[in-house]
Amino acid sequence: MEDTAARILIVDDMATTRKLISLTLVKPEFEVVEAASGEAALEYLRDNAVDVVLMDVMMPGMDGFEATRRIRKELNLTLLPVIILTTVDATDAVVRGMKAGADDYVTKPFNNVELVARVHAAVARKRLIDRLDDTEAVLFSLARMVEARDHDTGDHCDRLAHASVVLGKALQLPPNDLEALRRGGVMHDIGKLGIPDAILLKKGKLDPDEWEIMKQHVTIGAGLCAPLHSMRKTVDIIRCHHEKWNGSGYPDGLAGEDIPLLARVFQIVDIFDALSYARPYKPVFPHEKVLEILNEETAKGYWDPKLMAVFMDIVKTRPQDLVRPRHSGTDLSETVFGEIDKSKIWDWYHKDENG
Secondary structure, three states: OOOOEEEEEEEOOOOHHHHHHHHHHOOOEEEEEEEEOOOOOOOHHHHOOOOOOEEOOOOOOOOOHHHHHHHHHOOOOOOEEEEEEEEOHHHHHHHHHHOOOEEEEEEOOOOHHHHHHHHHHHHHHHHHHHHHHHHHHHHHHHHHHHHHHHOOOOHHHHHHHHHHHHHHHHHHOHHHHHHHHHHHHHHHHHHHHHHHHHHHOOOOOOOOHHHHHHOOHHHHHHHOOOHHHHHHHHHHHHOOOOOOOOOOOOOOOOOOHHOOOHHHHHHHHHHHHHHHHOOOEEOOOOOHHHHHHHHHHHHHOOOOHHHHHHHHHHHHHHHHHHHOOOOOOOOOOHHHHOOOOOOHHHHHOOOOOOO
16 A cells, blocks of 8 residues: 555435444544445545545435446446445345445445455555556657647647547447547657657658657657556557558558558548648648649558548538637646647747847
């Protein structure tokens, strides 16, 4: 356990049960708070963070099953450990609790050693998840810094996060793939943190040596994110979104279906956005010109033709779906960076050496 006390919320209508648990989970290791009903528990959790919830299932009014469901759905606390309290012979209650979203159970009357052990395990899982969340938040914020440095890309990351999910849904990809695409929109160019400004922000085309350095951003970015298991599919996007269907891309010269599917999905949206907006090396292209280039490059073997056909259908029949709604919310770092005036960052970052 860490130095800070683990906060445990006990939810039970019986004051004696709450007291017994409080006497078992003692300070300084634990900090116990109590709620006498499911409604009171939800009200507390709306404004306060806890490490574990111990939830009695048989309570008047809102029972523990409904309270657990609402913790997951209404409060969106999908990773908060919930341990249900039930009687020894209540197998059905355990099954119902797990279906409602509980992580574990303890039978009443409980064994003190077992209760502490199960709470210990739940707290350890919760704090590991919290550390992973903190790491992801740092990586997302670093990715936002790349976007903030580049005055010309604007809201490129958010547009890609939205549009790639639209294409993913059209392809009927599962939710975890859609989440990887959303993350890929923000994270795909995080490796540009390792590229010198003289190259990254150069107006006009890069020379061959500069281009070789620029291409390293995909391996730098993949290396940053690879240690996180939750980023496994997103790493494929980061590393492979510049590969090409005919094998002429980088960094590995992959071809056809050897390129991960999510990278093939993402790169179509990425090139569409790059053509549709101004960059240091090109002006905005008219819509018809964009479609013409996409068709030409697909014919040359750059992009997966089947995926491109699905994307072109979206562009032609429902282009409004590709437009990201304002304030749609992409990740924690968007909230932070949304408060920043990027033009001021640009002015400061590129101020004259004489100040």
